[in-house]
Amino acid sequence: MEKGLISVIVPVYGVEQYLRCCLESIANQSYTNFECICVDDGSPDNSYKILQEYCTKDPRFSTVRTQNRGVSAARNEGIDRARGEYIAFIDGDDFIYFRFLEQLQNDITLHHTDIACCGFQPVTEGAKYFSTSFQAPPHHNSFSSSSPLLSFFRQRELVNVVVWNKLYLADLVKKHRFSEELPCAEDDMFTYQVLCSAKKIACNPAKLVSYRNRKSSLSKNYNSDAKFKFACAFADFAQHAEGLTAEEHRSLKKKAVNVLYRETIKTPFRAQPLVSQETIASARERLLSVTNKGQIDYKSLCPQYRMVCWLVKIGQGRLAVILVCGRLFNWKL
Template identity: 30%
Template sequence: MDKISIVIPCYNMEKLVGKCIDSIKNQTYTNFEAIFVDDGSQDRTKEVIEENIKDDDRMKYVHKENGGLSSARNFGMEFISGKYLCFIDSDDYVEKDYLMELYNNLIENGSDISVCYFNRVYENKTDLNKVEGGFYNMVKFPAAWNKMYKTSLFKDNDIIFPPGKWFEDLGTFPKLYMMSNKKISIVKKPLYQYIQNPTSITHTFDERIYDAYDMVETNEAFAKENSIYDRYHDELEYINVYHILIGTIYRSSFIEGFNTDTIKDIVRHVEDKYPNWHKNEGIGKLPLFFKIYLKALHRRQYKLIVFLLKTFNDKVTIS
């Protein structure tokens, strides 16, 4: 059995990290190492982790100064020795067959990345999120977790999580996808439990939502540096459609001053690079609401967009 490395970034998680640790300890796949990266926590995260892992030499605690999620993941990767790699967020937990199912799926299909379904876990309900194959489906939710990777994908291609930015997964998964040559397979079981936080960036406005611009551009620069931009032009264009024209405009709608000028500026940002974005084939794979929304956007019906988002923004799930 090949060794699997797990990197778990932790910041002020004294109340939740214990459940995460237990879910890793109970894995049916036993040849793993788990690196818990304490990103400068100010609570009892250190004590909770050390108490819970002291009887398991597969688990290691490391500490660093606070630098954010990307910094913690990158730091954790400095300690890994496994042929395969997973990420788990410390406020989430996984099913006991998480590693086994992802590993078997990856080996049996000769994949570079395997992906599983996941549950969004709310206080009073759980929503199943299925994952479909193909870039247009996978890039809609480019989380680092719910996936297993060949470690070489990161190391051979010098891929790290962009530090100091929001949407770091958006600046990472597309690079991994492009370098995997589409060798990705899916486990059709919800093995990852994603705990929902109502104050997360998905549901609020902050000026850092515009970090998405930087994440999109770092993917484009990476593709050009590796001479694969033309091959992945449509996929890179689609990232702009979904994560900027839909995602960033949607998140902007939570600010009180949201108006047609906000939309115009965002559309201009995309159209300068991709004037024919409205013809992207990925749009045809979106739900009807988004198709109508994007058609209105292309026709410059910005007042209608403002109305739609002000009316439905609490009913729409972007990522």
């Protein structure tokens, strides 16, 4: 591990038209002591050629090409190769403010934290580096918290599940891996694990990352089975998480139970204009499954959610659909 060095890990797949924008924003960082590890996850376009171009002209850049195994495997490959004291993850279709690394490294040093995070702003699919309103963000004072997990629940506008608005101590990251089994929400699981392990986090409200809003993004393609698999894995993790205070454990389990409700009932019901009997039957089967496994604590749900679950369990799914989709009685379902 090289003291002071920041390892920037960029997973790349099919982002040829955005990649130069991303790499330029990294190359132009005011904090120059970094290595950029680009992992081409078997891109079918010219992304790898662009990566080779940057490696040739800037020795801080390196690239490795792998078979297509998904973003989690690509990030894990980068973690294995990282030599830095710090690690940052940047997606190949996003770009960062030129003081992103400098400000977050300063925040970690100033507050003696394991993680520093910042704000971000969405930009259009066709946004160009240096041609947007992405100029120097207003000055913001960073602040720190001795409970990263509780900060997540209380400061959601800053501490969120994405990994690309954060700088981590490498020692913390290397204790964990991105799950290569989960078909979605890899960022979520990794972030919960890291927040449970970290002792302190610094938050900087400045919007130092431009997140590209792409219609074809994987995060926008809803898959009920994949989301339910994540919800079950998260519930298992929350049940067995160690080293937490009573308040942290209670908050984590409550979050996990609400994610289970959302992916078992709420989102599948609202994903269709007319909810099919097959969707209702699937929701009941899933609800009975997580109940039998002890993964869902109904006491952690609000009364409205508990009633919906009860209706689904006893076979009154159509009435549950009316409550969830019709928003009867002004319930915030």
